[in-house]
Amino acid sequence: MFSDGSTDYESIGTGSCAAVLLPLLTTEDEILSTEAFCALTDNIEAKVRGLALALDMAIHYFSSRSPGNVRDKLFILCDCLSAINIVLRHDDVDSHINVSERVRSLLHTLNNLDVDVTLGLIPGHSDIYYNDLVDSKAKTARHTKVTQLYHIWIGCSLMSVWIGVWDTPCMDTPLYLCVQDL
16 A cells, blocks of 8 residues: 655645555455545644555455455555654654544554554655555645635635625615516
């Protein structure tokens, strides 16, 4: 698996993440998932959320397979040492407490499914196909989510203005005269 996270500014902003699962059997298709979050986050938390997304995808994948006689192995590759250290050594957990608890719970579930998890550090932006793919998908998911949120916000703002105009019509406005005719 490969995972990545992204924020809309270099260090802090709205974020998103992506992960791709490469199945054990070559006859199975790769599975790609993205997640965008509205809360203000930093780049490291976005990458930890990418690891959490990968773990969640792995749970769905391994729980749908028939159990074997040996423990399965899961390798998740990430380009952020700080994110890996938060997961492995619980570094800087205080500022990332919610996602850290989620990761711990997901790791416990995978252990119960007889899956050993190994996190690996890979270089970022070095033409590794799946790493570049999740990097691109994380950024796309963020832009899509932010655009949707702006549309919702604008829609709510316009609705509020419209209700204000509707509730206090002016008798001689063309709008009031039109509606009265309906």
